[in-house]
Amino acid sequence: MEELVKPLQELVDKFRTLEGVGKKSAMRMAFSILDMPDADAFAFAQAILDAKTNIGRCSVCQNISSDEVCPICSSSTRDHSVICVVEDYQAVLAIEKVKEYSGVYHVLHGTISPMKGIGPDQLKIKELLERINSENVQEVIIATNPTVSGEATAMYLSRLLKPCGVKVTRIANGLPVGADLEYADSVTLYRAIMGRHDI
Amino acid sequence: MEELVKPLQELVDKFRTLEGVGKKSAMRMAFSILDMPDADAFAFAQAILDAKTNIGRCSVCQNISSDEVCPICSSSTRDHSVICVVEDYQAVLAIEKVKEYSGVYHVLHGTISPMKGIGPDQLKIKELLERINSENVQEVIIATNPTVSGEATAMYLSRLLKPCGVKVTRIANGLPVGADLEYADSVTLYRAIMGRHDI
Numbered sequence: 001m002e003e004l005v006k007p008l009q010e011l012v013d014k015f016r017t018l019e020g021v022g023k024k025s026a027m028r029m030a031f032s033i034l035d036m037p038d039a040d041a042f043a044f045a046q047a048i049l050d051a052k053t054n055i056g057r058c059s060v061c062q063n064i065s066s067d068e069v070c071p072i073c074s075s076s077t078r079d080h081s082v083i084c085v086v087e088d089y090q091a092v093l094a095i096e097k098v099k100e101y102s103g104v105y106h107v108l109h110g111t112i113s114p115m116k117g118i119g120p121d122q123l124k125i126k127e128l129l130e131r132i133n134s135e136n137v138q139e140v141i142i143a144t145n146p147t148v149s150g151e152a153t154a155m156y157l158s159r160l161l162k163p164c165g166v167k168v169t170r171i172a173n174g175l176p177v178g179a180d181l182e183y184a185d186s187v188t189l190y191r192a193i194m195g196r197h198d199i
Numbered sequence: 200m201e202e203l204v205k206p207l208q209e210l211v212d213k214f215r216t217l218e219g220v221g222k223k224s225a226m227r228m229a230f231s232i233l234d235m236p237d238a239d240a241f242a243f244a245q246a247i248l249d250a251k252t253n254i255g256r257c258s259v260c261q262n263i264s265s266d267e268v269c270p271i272c273s274s275s276t277r278d279h280s281v282i283c284v285v286e287d288y289q290a291v292l293a294i295e296k297v298k299e300y301s302g303v304y305h306v307l308h309g310t311i312s313p314m315k316g317i318g319p320d321q322l323k324i325k326e327l328l329e330r331i332n333s334e335n336v337q338e339v340i341i342a343t344n345p346t347v348s349g350e351a352t353a354m355y356l357s358r359l360l361k362p363c364g365v366k367v368t369r370i371a372n373g374l375p376v377g378a379d380l381e382y383a384d385s386v387t388l389y390r391a392i393m394g395r396h397d398i
Contacts, residue, residue, distance in 0.1 A: 005263060007246070010249065047206070047212075053206075054206045
């Protein structure tokens with residue numbers, strides 16, 4: 001009887017398919033399910049179904065949304081002439097948290113990564129070009145992560161978008177607030193120096 | 200738009216109810232669900248329902264089981280005169296992994312813990328007494344964890360069971376194999392010395 005009871009083993013296997021969940025965590029979570037009242041477990045299963053059924057993508061910015069057009073794209077108080085291009089929904093949440101950006105977004109759903117077999121066609125770049133051509137867009141801020149694939153995507157986009165006659169900008173690199181120069185990596189420090197400004 | 204899309208927020212909240220899952224992990228797992236194909240997500244939900252519906256408790260040893268009597272209790276090759284009393288299902292799995300124990304189990308489903316409001320009545324102690332009185336039990340091995348509540352439970356059980364005329368034993372404390380005396384805590388070391396045996 002070394003193996004788990006079959007329905008439990010199946011539940012553990014399902015938890016293991018989630019990102020960042022190992023064997024021990026999956027087991028602990030499966031036991032949490034067993035220990036919770038039936039109603040809570042059923043509500044959990046329902047929440048999974050609801051999320052999959054009710055969440056789609058905004059037809060404008062491609063962000064995940066439960067509406068045809070997301071609240072940001074349908075808002076009249078946002079500046080629709082500035083589009084911030086990000087990799088994923090989490091990036092939108094992070095920027096929204098700052099409460100300073102009033103433009104709209106465009107979610108690529110990934111970055112160009114030949115290693116993973118992801119080329120420009122797999123990203124929502126076509127939709128971005130359509131928006132630039134049809135809407136009155138003044139500026140595109142490229143806010144992909146400052147990683148190898150994020151930078152490559154930024155480079156690709158800037159070359160693609162500049163001929164469209166829009167201003168293309170990239171978020172700044174530099175030292176995070178509260179950091180110590182002693183511990184900063186040299187690429188970051190180099191970019192912080194190159195990106196210096198008058199005070 | 201700082202809040203999450205509602206069905207997503209609800210899914211994140213559900214993941215947070217699982218033991219050991221924090222805000223960031225819950226979010227990451229919810230996104231895994233969104234990213235997986237519909238069929239996989241539906242199978243996930245179904246696995247939760249199946250686990251809750253099909254897993255009950257063995258009527259003899261109280262271990263979780265998908266049958267009325269679990270494979271261990273219904274096995275004719277196990278020694279039914281020796282009962283190993285453990286806190287939970289995970290302990291059964293751990294002992295089974297050793298492949299040396301041939302007796303049967305009794306799962307208490309917790310330990311006596313006045314801090315958490317768990318007294319002997321909330322544990323499967325009544326069922327253990329019934330087994331000792333009705334079956335031909337020779338020895339009860341108390342294998343609750345060597346923690347404060349595990350020790351308290353072991354002490355309680357030994358006082359309760361000794362008058363029943365069965366041999367009551369407790370698993371040994373001592374240094375784990377491969378350990379270093381230098382780093383052993385003094386209680387463990389004390390018990391290792393007190394529990395010394397001839398070689």
